[in-house]
Amino acid sequence: xxxxxxxxxxxxxxxxxxxxxxxxxxxIYPLYLVIEMSLFDFQDYGNPVFSGIENYILVFKDSIFWxxxxxxxxxxxxxxxxxxxxxxxxxxxxxxxxxxxVRSFFRSIVMFPWLLSSAVVGSIWVLxxxxxxxxxxxxxxxxxxxxxxxWLSDERFALFGVILANVWRGFPFAMLMxxxxxxxxxxxxxxxxxxxxxxxxxxxxxxxxxxxKGILLTVTTLELIWTFRTFDLIYIMxxxxxxxSTEILSxxxxxxxxxxxDFGFASAISIYMLIFMLIFAVFYVRAIIRRxx
Amino acid sequence: xxLKPLSIYVCLTLGTLxxxxxxxxxxxxxxxxxxxxxxxxxxxxxxxxxxxxxxxIFNNSDMFQLFIxxxxxxxxxxxxxxxxxxxxGFGLSRFSYKGKKYLVIYTLLTQMFPMVxxxxxxxxxxxxxxxxxxxxxxxxxxxxxxxxxAILMMRDFMNSIPRELDDAAKIDGCxxxxxxxxxxxxxxxxxxxxxxxxxFILAWNEYLFAIVLTQNNNARPxxxxxxxxxxxxxxxxxxxxxxxxxxxLPLIIVFLFIQRYFLQGLTSGSVK
Numbered sequence: 321x322x323x324x325x326x327x328x329x330x331x332x333x334x335x336x337x338x339x340x341x342x343x344x345x346x347x348i349y350p351l352y353l354v355i356e357m358s359l360f361d362f363q364d365y366g367n368p369v370f371s372g373i374e375n376y377i378l379v380f381k382d383s384i385f386w387x388x389x390x391x392x393x394x395x396x397x398x399x400x401x402x403x404x405x406x407x408x409x410x411x412x413x414x415x416x417x418x419x420x421x422v423r424s425f426f427r428s429i430v431m432f433p434w435l436l437s438s439a440v441v442g443s444i445w446v447l448x449x450x451x452x453x454x455x456x457x458x459x460x461x462x463x464x465x466x467x468x469x470x471w472l473s474d475e476r477f478a479l480f481g482v483i484l485a486n487v488w489r490g491f492p493f494a495m496l497m498x499x500x501x502x503x504x505x506x507x508x509x510x511x512x513x514x515x516x517x518x519x520x521x522x523x524x525x526x527x528x529x530x531x532x533k534g535i536l537l538t539v540t541t542l543e544l545i546w547t548f549r550t551f552d553l554i555y556i557m558x559x560x561x562x563x564x565s566t567e568i569l570s571x572x573x574x575x576x577x578x579x580x581x582d583f584g585f586a587s588a589i590s591i592y593m594l595i596f597m598l599i600f601a602v603f604y605v606r607a608i609i610r611r612x613x
Numbered sequence: 614x615x616l617k618p619l620s621i622y623v624c625l626t627l628g629t630l631x632x633x634x635x636x637x638x639x640x641x642x643x644x645x646x647x648x649x650x651x652x653x654x655x656x657x658x659x660x661x662x663x664x665x666x667x668x669x670i671f672n673n674s675d676m677f678q679l680f681i682x683x684x685x686x687x688x689x690x691x692x693x694x695x696x697x698x699x700x701x702g703f704g705l706s707r708f709s710y711k712g713k714k715y716l717v718i719y720t721l722l723t724q725m726f727p728m729v730x731x732x733x734x735x736x737x738x739x740x741x742x743x744x745x746x747x748x749x750x751x752x753x754x755x756x757x758x759x760x761x762x763a764i765l766m767m768r769d770f771m772n773s774i775p776r777e778l779d780d781a782a783k784i785d786g787c788x789x790x791x792x793x794x795x796x797x798x799x800x801x802x803x804x805x806x807x808x809x810x811x812x813f814i815l816a817w818n819e820y821l822f823a824i825v826l827t828q829n830n831n832a833r834p835x836x837x838x839x840x841x842x843x844x845x846x847x848x849x850x851x852x853x854x855x856x857x858x859x860x861x862l863p864l865i866i867v868f869l870f871i872q873r874y875f876l877q878g879l880t881s882g883s884v885k
Contacts, residue, residue, distance in 0.1 A: 332704065332708045332710070335700045336701045339700065343761065347731070350738070351730075353738070354734055414625070416618075416621045418618070424873075427876075429633065431872075436636075436864075437817065437818030437839075439835075440836075443840075443853055443857055445635070447650075447854070448638065452651040452655075453651075457655045500876075551821050569729075577729075577736075578736070578825065583733055587730075590727055590730035594730055601725050605721060
């Protein structure tokens with residue numbers, strides 16, 4: 321009898337064992353390595369010397385770290401705000417009373433940018449934003465600008481150029497989630513409000529918006545997390561330049577680690593990034609725990 | 614908010630065109646000569662459209678190799694994830710384990726790791742194992758960060774499959790594995806497809822680990838190839854755009870064919 325219980329338990333564990341061992345081996349062990357490396361001085365690459373928390377202090381004294389942190393926050397907050405607003409606008413449009421086939425047609429082609437790789441998105445936008453690219457041609461021809469602006473090689477505009485590309489690529493996911501949430505709102509609730517004489521705006525803010533509050537919070541948190549750790553789009557479009565104006569934490573870690581080979585310093589920054597992410601994550605995880613219980 | 618039908622269609626069409634315009638532009642650039650890319654006045658539709666850029670790509674065996682690499686890597690990652698995540702999703706949905714809650718939270722947390730944080734130890738470990746610049750290096754890396762979301766997606770999907778099915782199978786004398794493969798797996802197909810596409814897109818599009826873990830065309834995926842075409846001194850924009858289109862086409866085609874499952878699977882877990 322006891323043997324069969326043990327056997328059953330073994331079978332049950334065998335279902336999650338492969339995935340969980342992969343996850344633990346491929347995330348916990350590397351995390352341990354990063355923490356270990358962050359405690360070493362890699363000035364002499366061949367012989368790392370134990371240096372305690374020195375790297376963590378050096379990071380705080382590094383002026384580019386602060387620029388990268390500021391850019392990361394600016395990039396994240398602006399991107400996520402615009403992603404949610406754009407996603408909301410398209411979700412509202414697609415949630416109107418229209419033919420079901422037309423709805424799914426538009427919904428799927430608006431998803432296209434989300435399918436593209438950062439390399440593709442980056443190259444399209446580098447071309448569009450180049451001094452003689454389409455964006456400048458349109459702005460000059462319509463009389464808004466006198467001459468084209470080299471958006472991505474001008475310190476003042478480069479960050480906004482990458483944000484634009486990032487929003488274009490990212491908003492379809494938000495749209496999809498918000499639209500799915502809209503469609504769970506019972507039709508008669510809205511109709512009842514209409515009968516009671518609530519205006520369109522009132523119905524939206526007092527009925528629709530509160531109903532999708534939960535999903536909106538989830539999407540915003542996910543977008544914050546994903547945007548905060550962006551690397552490839554910026555690496556491809558500007559490489560962090562010009563003059564660090566688009567340097568974000570992840571590109572800075574990359575350059576420190578793989579160009580300067582200063583693995584200790586780079587590891588310390590990435591640990592700071594992880595701590596920052598965990599602060600975002602607390603809200604998300606709390607909501608999940610509530611659902612688990 | 615409600616708008617009048619005609620104005621909805623006008624807004625939708627204009628909005629969608631605006632969103633798609635970079636992609637349309639990508640195509641219009643790919644069918645012109647490179648000298649015409651920046652020629653003023655800018656031609657929206659090239660005077661003499663041609664497919665030279667595509668021909669040049671097809672004649673270049675290096676480019677072809679990049680496609681092969683991307684397919685091998687992305688398909689391997691997808692297969693591994695489908696198998697492991699389906700098993701784990703079933704386990705997490707049906708049984709209780711000690712510390713299951715923490716397992717789920719940990720799975721969620723791994724989603725939040727900054728990728729660059731993992732890139733440093735991966736580079737060192739993969740190099741010391743002699744796997745640098747190999748398919749296996751990228752397959753391992755991509756599996757580790759596609760798997761968490763895949764597991765959660767499968768668990769949510771299997772939660773929606775009635776437990777009566779399990780009970781009926783048990784009464785019929787099926788073991789757990791038999792129950793899993795012949796009773797639970799078939800109705801999970803939409804979820805599995807959604808998860809497989811998600812994993813494939815993720816693996817096909819990844820960039821950071823591809824530049825950190827590969828060195829040359831033996832293992833380098835397409836995304837790196839696209840990035841490198843751009844880094845060259847004079848950019849062949851028409852070829853770059855043609856390559857981008859060819860590289861995105863597999864995803865768009867797969868997406869269009871099975872988008873119904875995909876969108877369902879993607880939203881089913883989170884919209885509750």
